[in-house]
Amino acid sequence: KNEVEQSPQNLTAQEGEFITINCSYSVGISALHWLQQHPGGGIVSLFMLSSGKKKHGRLIATINIQEKHSSLHITASHPRDSAVYICAAGGNTDKLIFGTGTRLQVFP
Amino acid sequence: NAGVMQNPRHLVRRRGQEARLRCSPVKGHSHVYWYRQLPEEGLKFMVYLQKENIIDESGMPKERFSAEFPKEGPSILRIQQVVRGDSAAYFCASSSHGARTEAFFGQGTRLTVV
Numbered sequence: 001k002n003e004v005e006q007s008p009q010n011l012t013a014q015e016g017e018f019i020t021i022n023c024s025y026s027v028g029i030s031a032l033h034w035l036q037q038h039p040g041g042g043i044v045s046l047f048m049l050s051s052g053k054k055k056h057g058r059l060i061a062t063i064n065i066q067e068k069h070s071s072l073h074i075t076a077s078h079p080r081d082s083a084v085y086i087c088a089a090g091g092n093t094d095k096l097i098f099g100t101g102t103r104l105q106v107f108p
Numbered sequence: 109n110a111g112v113m114q115n116p117r118h119l120v121r122r123r124g125q126e127a128r129l130r131c132s133p134v135k136g137h138s139h140v141y142w143y144r145q146l147p148e149e150g151l152k153f154m155v156y157l158q159k160e161n162i163i164d165e166s167g168m169p170k171e172r173f174s175a176e177f178p179k180e181g182p183s184i185l186r187i188q189q190v191v192r193g194d195s196a197a198y199f200c201a202s203s204s205h206g207a208r209t210e211a212f213f214g215q216g217t218r219l220t221v222v
Contacts (some may be wrong), residue, residue, distance in 0.1 A: 042213055098152070
């Protein structure tokens with residue numbers, strides 16, 4: 001079993017839909033990161049959180065430390081949101097442990 | 109204020125040659141991480157360096173791979189005698205205070221071994 005599990009692995013949506021990507025982890029963490037990777041492109045850090053909730057534009061990230069679970073929400077999704085979204089756990093060893101990613105496709 | 113700069117973006121090497129991948133972290137960041145992404149797979153940790161010191165290299169193959177982060181200049185990931193299985197995207201990330209702080213990623217170097 002991976003230390004960081006994401007679901008779903010693949011997700012398709014119509015433009016405007018509300019999207020949720022889930023991440024569960026089994027390791028102790030100091031912070032949970034959400035990253036975005038476009039095809040053939042680099043990786044962008046979206047959020048780093050250790051408690052509660054953060055919002056940036058149409059993106060919202062939440063974390064429940066007791067349940068070891070985090071969610072990334074995208075409101076009013078748009079085709080440009082199509083990318084791979086990666087959850088990564090930052091543990092006490094200072095290295096990130098990555099989930100396998102969720103491939104999102106938003107159709108107009 | 110430049111982000112993490114990796115070069116080259118694309119690198120083609122023949123089997124048996126050496127590959128050198130460079131990473132200049134965000135100015136002021138002393139923590140550098142290298143990650144590898146094999147085709148159709150997720151990112152995997154390779155090595156964590158903090159100015160001149162290797163802190164954790166548990167993800168590095170035992171042979172042919174080495175990394176350094178000198179006092180002056182970029183961090184270098186070096187792969188000797190490359191094989192086809194080394195073909196992957198190699199990402200560098202930097203942070204100011206380890207994984208407890210936001211990590212900034214480079215665009216990656218895509219290594220193709222022919």
